Amino acid sequence: MATSFDPGLSPGMVITGKWKQGSYRIDRLLGEGANGKVYLVEHHRGQYALKVGSDAVDLQSEVNVLQSLALQTKGSAESFLVEVDDFQHPDGRTYPFYVMRYVRGMLLADYLEREGSDWFPLVGFHLLGKLANLHEAGWVFGDLKMENVLVADYGRSQLVDYGGVTAVGKSVRQFTEIYDRGYWSAGSRKADAGYDLFSFAVLFIQLFERRRFSQLVHTLLPQNRVPEELLKLVRTNTTLSPLEEWFSRAFAGEFASTREAAAAWQLQLHQSGIKRRSAPAPRWMKRLFIASALLLTITIILMIRVGM
Amino acid sequence: MKQIILITDGCSNVGVSPVVAAAHAQAEGITVNVVGVLDDGDIGEFGAAEINEIAAAGGGLSRLVHMRELARTVQMMTRKTVMHTIQNAVHKELQQVLGTSSIESLPPGKRGDVVRMMDELGETAPLRVALLIDASASMKPKLQAVEEAIRDLMISLQARQGKSEISVFHFPGPRYGDDCCMDLGWTSTLSGIPALFAKLQMQGTTPTGPALLEVIDFYRKDDYGRKNRDGTDGMKSGYVV
Numbered sequence: 001m002a003t004s005f006d007p008g009l010s011p012g013m014v015i016t017g018k019w020k021q022g023s024y025r026i027d028r029l030l031g032e033g034a035n036g037k038v039y040l041v042e043h044h045r046g047q048y049a050l051k052v053g054s055d056a057v058d059l060q061s062e063v064n065v066l067q068s069l070a071l072q073t074k075g076s077a078e079s080f081l082v083e084v085d086d087f088q089h090p091d092g093r094t095y096p097f098y099v100m101r102y103v104r105g106m107l108l109a110d111y112l113e114r115e116g117s118d119w120f121p122l123v124g125f126h127l128l129g130k131l132a133n134l135h136e137a138g139w140v141f142g143d144l145k146m147e148n149v150l151v152a153d154y155g156r157s158q159l160v161d162y163g164g165v166t167a168v169g170k171s172v173r174q175f176t177e178i179y180d181r182g183y184w185s186a187g188s189r190k191a192d193a194g195y196d197l198f199s200f201a202v203l204f205i206q207l208f209e210r211r212r213f214s215q216l217v218h219t220l221l222p223q224n225r226v227p228e229e230l231l232k233l234v235r236t237n238t239t240l241s242p243l244e245e246w247f248s249r250a251f252a253g254e255f256a257s258t259r260e261a262a263a264a265w266q267l268q269l270h271q272s273g274i275k276r277r278s279a280p281a282p283r284w285m286k287r288l289f290i291a292s293a294l295l296l297t298i299t300i301i302l303m304i305r306v307g308m
Numbered sequence: 309m310k311q312i313i314l315i316t317d318g319c320s321n322v323g324v325s326p327v328v329a330a331a332h333a334q335a336e337g338i339t340v341n342v343v344g345v346l347d348d349g350d351i352g353e354f355g356a357a358e359i360n361e362i363a364a365a366g367g368g369l370s371r372l373v374h375m376r377e378l379a380r381t382v383q384m385m386t387r388k389t390v391m392h393t394i395q396n397a398v399h400k401e402l403q404q405v406l407g408t409s410s411i412e413s414l415p416p417g418k419r420g421d422v423v424r425m426m427d428e429l430g431e432t433a434p435l436r437v438a439l440l441i442d443a444s445a446s447m448k449p450k451l452q453a454v455e456e457a458i459r460d461l462m463i464s465l466q467a468r469q470g471k472s473e474i475s476v477f478h479f480p481g482p483r484y485g486d487d488c489c490m491d492l493g494w495t496s497t498l499s500g501i502p503a504l505f506a507k508l509q510m511q512g513t514t515p516t517g518p519a520l521l522e523v524i525d526f527y528r529k530d531d532y533g534r535k536n537r538d539g540t541d542g543m544k545s546g547y548v549v
């Protein structure tokens with residue numbers, strides 16, 4: 001039901017906060033979704049992400065969550081939320097916005113494509129750590145999906161889009177069907193740690209079995225939409241199959257906590273001999289190899305020329 | 309909070325205008341949302357216009373969607389309408405207390421408090437949703453998707469902290485001249501939903517307006533019964549729009 005929303009901001013424009021007078025120069029559009037648009041902006045010589053909301057109430061709900069989180073995690077890291085304000089567009093309309101830390105990263109699928117799937121256990125572990133922090137503070141992420149995870153250097157992942165974040169025990173505010181526990185007849189839409197772990201599991205299946213996963217979603221009748229169908233994909237995938245037990249526990253909601261799920265993730269991957277598994281050499285290694293081979297050849301040629 | 313979700317695929321053709329009926333609902337504090345559901349065909353210009361008009365008169369939303377999107381649409385409409393109902397009530401309060409009628413005109417700090425209260429109400433206020441299903445012949449291939457959407461809505465409502473119930477009606481009724489038939493009375497469990505429409509006889513006419521009036525009547529009788537029993541309609545009157 002996304003209605004296109006356009007606050008009419010183009011690169012180079014400067015917007016000024018109505019209440020706090022901070023000014024932000026629009027650099028480019030970073031992304032958009034159901035609730036608004038996110039821009040890369042420059043402010044005090046730094047880069048930030050600025051989200052303009054299509055609905056003041058929805059945006060404020062998101063801000064409330066970010067503010068509570070900031071209070072809870074005080075001192076532990078630099079705050080994610082930077083500023084909250086409104087701006088008046090030259091056309092006279094007022095739009096609410098908030099400013100947050102700019103997360104430099106790429107989508108999970110792109111990251112693994114570029115850096116090689118050897119990184120996936122670590123990326124998964126980092127992401128479970130992020131979720132565990134959130135869960136321990138009494139929140140559930142809710143709308144965990146491909147677009148809402150950005151991965152930076154060395155597999156460090158970061159969650160973006162806090163519109164789905166819900167206090168434990170309440171109904172999940174926003175979700176995407178294919179990652180939703182209720183959609184797969186595997187439990188309720190009440191926010192608990194298991195809800196996010198379920199989506200996490202679906203996300204990793206989608207990552208490694210993209211085609212078969214989407215086929216499954218399109219062909220299964222609602223009454224046959226059960227986790228067992230997802231587990232079948234896990235079992236036949238060489239990357240995922242060592243984690244079969246992990247996935248089955250995530251789907252059944254059997255992890256007592258997200259820390260436990262993270263520990264089990266590590267344990268099962270290492271038991272399965274991830275260290276010994278010889279993955280196809282990633283591109284950087286091939287490149288390095290070619291470069292050194294080239295260097296060797298040149299050296300030899302030079303040596304011959306010089307007549308050593 | 310009271311809602312009706314009308315799921316249809318065409319124009320009404322007998323009895324009182326559904327737009328008039330929806331305006332009645334709105335006058336009694338019931339919001340009417342309308343989903344026009346398509347398969348690969350088209351709903352036609354008149355169908356689309358009627359859907360928009362019914363929703364406008366009923367203070368609700370209207371959407372034209374493919375069967376595949378039905379569950380998601382019904383779920384989101386219900387949620388949006390809950391927030392909208394609360395927002396309207398809050399606007400009135402703001403007007404009285406602060407002399408300003410919009411949340412946007414509050415400074416960000418105050419806005420945070422107001423929205424926190426709204427979110428809390430959205431989660432906890434009692435909610436009833438009556439689903440009214442067009443069971444004219446052309447809807448037959450879509451009923452499975454309708455059933456799935458009802459099941460999905462129930463899953464969402466069950467996750468709320470406040471009491472949440474649905475009821476299901478279809479129209480026209482089984483006998484000649486029946487405008488509407490109740491399939492499921494107020495419930496908060498999934499048990500009655502599978503095979504909801506298994507035995508349904510599809511009829512030719514589409515008495516959308518009369519059926520809407522019957523559902524309003526159902527709400528009315530029910531409220532009357534409850535008022536007599538415990539003297540409350542389940543929600544503090546200040547919040548009802």
Ligand SMILES: Nc1ncnc2c1ncn2[C@@H]1O[C@H](COP(=O)(O)OP(=O)(O)OP(=O)(O)O)[C@@H](O)[C@H]1O
Binds near residue numbers: 036049100103
């Ligand atoms: N802090 C950030 N740093 C970098 N990119 C970001 C940041 N926040 C959001 N983005 C990008 O902008 C996109 C849209 O943002 P976001 O998901 O918050 O919007 P939304 O309207 O809530 O979307 P949705 O419909 O998924 O709820 C994200 O998918 C991401 O690519």
